[in-house]
Amino acid sequence: MATKNKPSGIPLTEEIVITRVFDAPRELVWKAWTDPKRLAQWWGPRGFTNPRCEVDVRPGGVIRIDMRAPNGAIYPMSGVYREIVAPERLVYTSGALDQEEKLIFEFHHTVVFEDQKGKTLMTMKTHLLNATPAAAAYTGGFKAGMSQSLERLAKLLEK
Numbered sequence: 001m002a003t004k005n006k007p008s009g010i011p012l013t014e015e016i017v018i019t020r021v022f023d024a025p026r027e028l029v030w031k032a033w034t035d036p037k038r039l040a041q042w043w044g045p046r047g048f049t050n051p052r053c054e055v056d057v058r059p060g061g062v063i064r065i066d067m068r069a070p071n072g073a074i075y076p077m078s079g080v081y082r083e084i085v086a087p088e089r090l091v092y093t094s095g096a097l098d099q100e101e102k103l104i105f106e107f108h109h110t111v112v113f114e115d116q117k118g119k120t121l122m123t124m125k126t127h128l129l130n131a132t133p134a135a136a137a138y139t140g141g142f143k144a145g146m147s148q149s150l151e152r153l154a155k156l157l158e159k
Contacts, residue, residue, distance in 0.1 A: 016126045016143055020150050024157040026113050029120040030087035032153055033111065042152040043067070045145045052076075057084055063094060078103070087113055093129065096138050105135035107142070122150075 022029050032038045040053035044067040051074075052066035063079040078101075079094030095106040106129040114121040124146070128139060 014127065016124075018124045018126075018143065018146055018150070020122050020154070021116065022120045022122060022154055022157050024120055025118055026087050026115045026120045028157060029113055029122065029153075032156065033090060033113075034086075038156070039065075042156050043149055044152075045148040046152065055081075057081060057090075059083060063092060076101070079106075082108075089113070095130075096135075098134070103130070103132075105131040105139055107139075 032042065034055065034057045036053045036055050039055060040050040043050050043053065043065055047070040049068045050065055051068055052064060054062070054064045056062050059081055061081045063077075063081065065077050067075045067077065069075065076097040077094055078097055079092050081090070081092045083089065083091035090111045091109065093106055093108050095103040098104050107126050108129050110125045112123045114123070126142070126146075128135075131139065
């Protein structure tokens with residue numbers, strides 16, 4: 001894995017916290033995070049698609065998503081599920097892959113889903129575990145990209 005370098009934008013010691021309330025039951029939000037067909041519909045920033053979206057939602061199970069940018073460039077990412085408590089919590093790692101399928105950086109995510117009278121409060125806590133010098137080009141935009149993904153999820157849940 002990468003060395004523990006500090007890329008610009010996200011220090012290794014910083015925790016990013018993103019919260020959002022979805023106007024949907026917790027079980028539906030959970031399915032959107034764990035069903036590959038649903039996940040492929042919202043994962044990634046605006047304008048991105050996911051021609052490959054494979055998830056094995058169990059401890060030790062692998063996540064593999066290839067995101068296609070509007071210009072056609074493919075951005076592969078991979079990770080591993082660490083803890084699954086349906087429909088309450090997902091704990092997993094993820095990171096972008098280079099051309100040799102090696103991690104450029106690795107994030108650790110804990111996503112908690114709380115029922116709020118038919119709505120769902122989602123809290124995502126993320127921190128950077130490892131990074132190569134090339135990681136700065138990717139990690140600085142994590143919060144904005146994830147926020148756009150969650151906007152896409154909210155629209156999907158409205159349907």
